[in-house]
Amino acid sequence: MSARDFSTQTSALLDTLCEHLFSRLQTGEDVNVNLDAEETLYLRFNNNRIRQNTDVTQRVLDIRYQANGRTIDHGITLSGQIDVDCRSMDVILERCRHDATVLPQDPFQVPVQNHGSSREIFKGQLLAPAALIAAIVEPAGGCDLVGFYAGGLVISANRNSQGQNHWFETENFFFVYSLYSGPQAVKSVYAASSWNAHDWAANLARSKASLELLKRPLQQVQPGAYRSYFAPAAFADLLGMMSWGALSAAAWKQGRSPFKKLIEKEMQLSPLLSVAENFSMGLTPRFNDVGEVAPQSLDLIEAGSLRNLLISSRSAKEYGLQANGASGYESPRALDVAPGTLADQDMLGALGRGLYLSNLHYLNWSDPVSARVTGMTRYACFWVEGGEIIGPINNLRWDESLYNALGPQLLALGSQAEISPEVGTYSKRSPGGSRAPGALIDAFQFTL
Numbered sequence: 001m002s003a004r005d006f007s008t009q010t011s012a013l014l015d016t017l018c019e020h021l022f023s024r025l026q027t028g029e030d031v032n033v034n035l036d037a038e039e040t041l042y043l044r045f046n047n048n049r050i051r052q053n054t055d056v057t058q059r060v061l062d063i064r065y066q067a068n069g070r071t072i073d074h075g076i077t078l079s080g081q082i083d084v085d086c087r088s089m090d091v092i093l094e095r096c097r098h099d100a101t102v103l104p105q106d107p108f109q110v111p112v113q114n115h116g117s118s119r120e121i122f123k124g125q126l127l128a129p130a131a132l133i134a135a136i137v138e139p140a141g142g143c144d145l146v147g148f149y150a151g152g153l154v155i156s157a158n159r160n161s162q163g164q165n166h167w168f169e170t171e172n173f174f175f176v177y178s179l180y181s182g183p184q185a186v187k188s189v190y191a192a193s194s195w196n197a198h199d200w201a202a203n204l205a206r207s208k209a210s211l212e213l214l215k216r217p218l219q220q221v222q223p224g225a226y227r228s229y230f231a232p233a234a235f236a237d238l239l240g241m242m243s244w245g246a247l248s249a250a251a252w253k254q255g256r257s258p259f260k261k262l263i264e265k266e267m268q269l270s271p272l273l274s275v276a277e278n279f280s281m282g283l284t285p286r287f288n289d290v291g292e293v294a295p296q297s298l299d300l301i302e303a304g305s306l307r308n309l310l311i312s313s314r315s316a317k318e319y320g321l322q323a324n325g326a327s328g329y330e331s332p333r334a335l336d337v338a339p340g341t342l343a344d345q346d347m348l349g350a351l352g353r354g355l356y357l358s359n360l361h362y363l364n365w366s367d368p369v370s371a372r373v374t375g376m377t378r379y380a381c382f383w384v385e386g387g388e389i390i391g392p393i394n395n396l397r398w399d400e401s402l403y404n405a406l407g408p409q410l411l412a413l414g415s416q417a418e419i420s421p422e423v424g425t426y427s428k429r430s431p432g433g434s435r436a437p438g439a440l441i442d443a444f445q446f447t448l
Helices: 003-023 082-100 129-137 197-213 232-243 249-253 313-319 344-351
Strands: 029-046 049-067 070-077 117-122 144-160 165-181 184-192 224-230 275-278 297-302 334-337 354-357 359-367 372-378 382-385 388-392 397-401 410-413 418-421 433-436 439-446
Touching: 003 029, 003 049, 003 082, 003 144, 003 165, 029 129, 049 082, 049 129, 070 082, 129 144, 129 197, 165 197, 184 197, 184 418, 197 388, 224 232, 224 344, 232 334, 232 359, 232 372, 232 418, 232 433, 249 313, 344 354, 344 439
Parallel strands: 117 165, 224 354, 334 433
Antiparallel strands: 029 049, 029 144, 049 070, 144 165, 165 184, 224 439, 275 297, 275 334, 354 382, 359 372, 372 397, 382 388, 397 439, 410 439, 418 433
């Protein structure tokens, strides 16, 4: 099925189901619905050959019912057959009515309201499967390539019984891959809305160059504090910890925000650091799960000072704040870090002696009170001496406070920011991602 046909059919199905469901509501009842849909090609590669080829078409509807101060949520995977799905709507509605008779009232319920309508469509130009496979494997000939491709159309939509109507669709892909040299590997990702052979060749060439560097003698780095350069992907991973409650208004009010001291102005981050929620990147819809539309851009941290927290309507009601279109999770959905002035060609010279980190993994808060994060290095991480890469390093565990790493120890930010797409596919392919430059950080603590 073409992307256009899938979009048209999904829109028509949603229209019919909402009309059916809303027409059956009684006085005092309201319903909010969210649709997540995808038509995606999934390919898995091993040793630069196809190992799995799967097409996934799915539509998932989440229904939030409200009556008499009660709120009930139900989800269903749609069959695409109107009569079957309409009957399912009837069953869910009766189940919600029953549940509402036994649940207590929700004192912080956000009532269903009409927050308007919006429509955003980002079209892509994706290769047909046969052409795509050749486009990947032929330039990678002779490489031990392992990878995962997911590409196609992703749709998010929101409707409610008060007349609200939002639609977002984007056609894009990502290809997460690794090149292996024995037990060592280089990891990278190529993502866009249109396949570009030149861009793919350049991405692959960078990975091949890193793989050659991995063949140099292993450098046994001892625990300690080292000047470190975080490549954009690694810095994006580090900043991703902000999504774990650091910028949440509810987490702050409940005393569990790792950025409590920043919010309450007891601490300050580096004036080099400015972070915003930026929906103009087109990675994810501006509307949230209740259909509120967030500002196109919202400053979160400006020159090291906190400017805004992410505030959902529920938190606003509970804590007497002003909502700003945040999701119920109050996590950044389109994190954008302003670049600095350190050019790529000057990066190794600025690092001088220390660590070049391409990727991180296993990140977690080790001490949320002090915004301390732990994690490990992974893939293509190198020891640098005299501004030159000497060789790969052994895996290291690190443990550092963001107040230090993003504060006085932040020496410079790269002049070019890169998008790190959302690549999670646990139940569906989701839109989203972040944009970040590389970062030079002094005296970063490595513990094991």
